[in-house]
Amino acid sequence: MTSQPVVLITGVSSGIGLATAKKFVARGSRVFGTVRDLDKAAPITGVELVEMDVRDDASVLVGALKVISRGGHVDVLVNNAGVNLLGSVEETTPKEVATLFDTNLLGVLRVTQAVLPHMREKRQGRIINISSVVGFLPAPYMGLYAASKHAVEGMSESLDHELRQFGVRVTLVQPTYTRTNLEANTHRAATLIDAYDRERSLVTRAVSASLNGGDDPEKVAATVVAAAFGTWQMRRPVPGQAGLLSKLRRFMPAGPVATSLRKQFGLD
Secondary structure (H helix, E strand, C coil): CCCCCEEEECCCCCHHHHHHHHHHHHCCCEEEEEECCHHHCCCCCCEEEEECCCCCHHHHHHHHHHHHHHHCCCCEEEECCCCEEEECCCCCCHHHHHHHHHHHCHHHHHHHHHHHHHHHHHCCEEEEEECCHHHCCCCCCEHHHHHHHHHHHHHHHHHHHHHHHHCEEEEEEECCCECCCCCCCEEECCCCCHHHHHHHHHHHHHHHHHHHCCECHHHHHHHHHHHHHCCCCCEEECCCHHHHHHHHHHHCCHHHHHHHHHHHCCCC
């Protein structure tokens, strides 16, 4: 990797993306961060902001070319931009799911495909995709969000196999609830079914409480930086609750895990 690594991070306006951008700057990296609207974006010390909408093919291509033109290359790509969707599977429409996947999965795909030709040519690079504990432990009333993160996990693992020959590696960073503006950016199913009201309300309150008491974004950012410059690992749960949940999922029988999950959301 070059003496001053060039890092591209999507979605740096707030939360994990903002904390990660600052962490890379502090480490001496040249950092490019994407925002959807440059005119509305607040400046971030040491970060070169680039306008990019990960849902738009042309926007992604233009933004990526600007980064490569200015930085010469990209050593680390952090696919952070994402949205949430809350609602039962039955009451979530295919159109709502398509919108969710357009950001959470296809957004990752678009930016990765825009950067990869240059990483392959340089024969080195790290791609870090921000997943979630629901990428391995689905939660009630977040089924489609979980599905989008499962899809990112599957694509990332396959991609890593394909890219090793070029010296490029892929890592999944798996946070648990983090104190970000995710709740404010959470979309809810538009057409609700009364039969789900009681449990959906319980889950909504539990998620809100978990976010308010969740990890600091800097904790996730530290894991991202470790994934960028440390020994390669396919999956890096953020230390603490996410790491514990990862171990429980792998080693405990499914029944007790499900019982514990339902208790956490107040469903039993």
